[in-house]
Amino acid sequence: MSSAEFEQARESEEKYHAKLYESKDILEPGSWMSEPVPIVMELLEQVLQEHQDPVVLDLGSGPGRNAIPMAQRLKESGHGRVIGTDLLDEAVSKLQDNAVKYDVQPFIQAMQADVEDGQYEAESYHYIVACGCLEHVSSKTALRDVIARLQEATKPGGIHCLSMNTEVREKQLSTGEEEAAQIELNMSESEAQALLAEVYRGWRILEDEEKEVSIQEEKYEEPTEFHANTVFFAAQKPLSTQKG
Known part of the structure; x- marks a missing residue:
């Protein structure tokens, strides 16, 4: 993808998400944000069993589809915090509003950040969630770099939970005509799975599956x-820093 194509795709995605966050609420019927990703919450339970005061990083958190339910669960346990980051100011503001709405302010922090440029302190997080954001980086090289930084930022025994949309296709509902998919990194399912298997070599694989998804959107005119084809992938960092 050329620089111009990347910028066009980025602009299209930003406009779509900003409009969505303004018109739809999380955890309510009417959009794909109506509930958290099930595996995100399942793995949070494992994290809570292994750590009394977990620090969670939710990349591309949007208004809190996953971050708010995770913060609610941490509130129940009485410990831990979720740091939600997003490129869009609208998403960060909405996440802050939702933290108030759902009464989880002490357990959540909202920050503006681009996942491709994010810098993280080494061994800081017990659980890192990245659902629907890694396909918005500029290249496969950038994706490898992002994951490497996230791995370094993960505590030994920490868990990554990722989902990536691959083989994205878009078509007009009225005519069935195919649109040029406006997505920054549109990998094939096999490419994504091979890349993840490579970069997570030495980690314990907890989940590796694919699901076909279809969603109606108001993204264009x-x-x-x-x-x-959404790839769901989760892995746990070894307690030893040595890979084998």
């Missing part, structure tokens, strides 16, 4: 249908 005409309503469209979004299709993708």
Whole structure:
């Protein structure tokens, strides 16, 4: 993808998400934000069993589809915090509002950040969630670099939970005509799975599956249908820093 194509895709995605966050609420019917990703919450339970005061990083958190339910669960346990980051100011502001709405302010922190440029302190997080954001980096090289920084930022025994949309296709609902998919990194399912297997070599793989998804969107002038093969992947960092 050229620089111009990347900027066009980035602008399209930003406009779509800003509009979505303004018009739809998390954890309510009406959009794909109506509930958290199930595996995110399942793995949080494992994290809570292994750590009394977990620090969670939710990348591309948006208004809190996953971050708010995780903060609610931490509130129940009485310990831990979620740091939610997003590129869009609208998402950060909405996450702050939702923290108040759902009464979890002490357990959540909202920050503006671009996942591709994020810098993290070594061995700082017990759990890192990145759902639907890694496909918004500029290249496979950038994706490898991002994951390497996240791995370094993970405490021994910490868990990563990722989901990536691959093989994205978009078509107009009224005509069925294919649109040029406006996504920054549109990998094939096999490419994504091979890359993840490579960069997580030495980690304990907890999840590696794919699910076909189809969502109606109002992203362009005409309503469209979004299709993708979503890769769900989770892995646990070894307690030893040596890989074998």
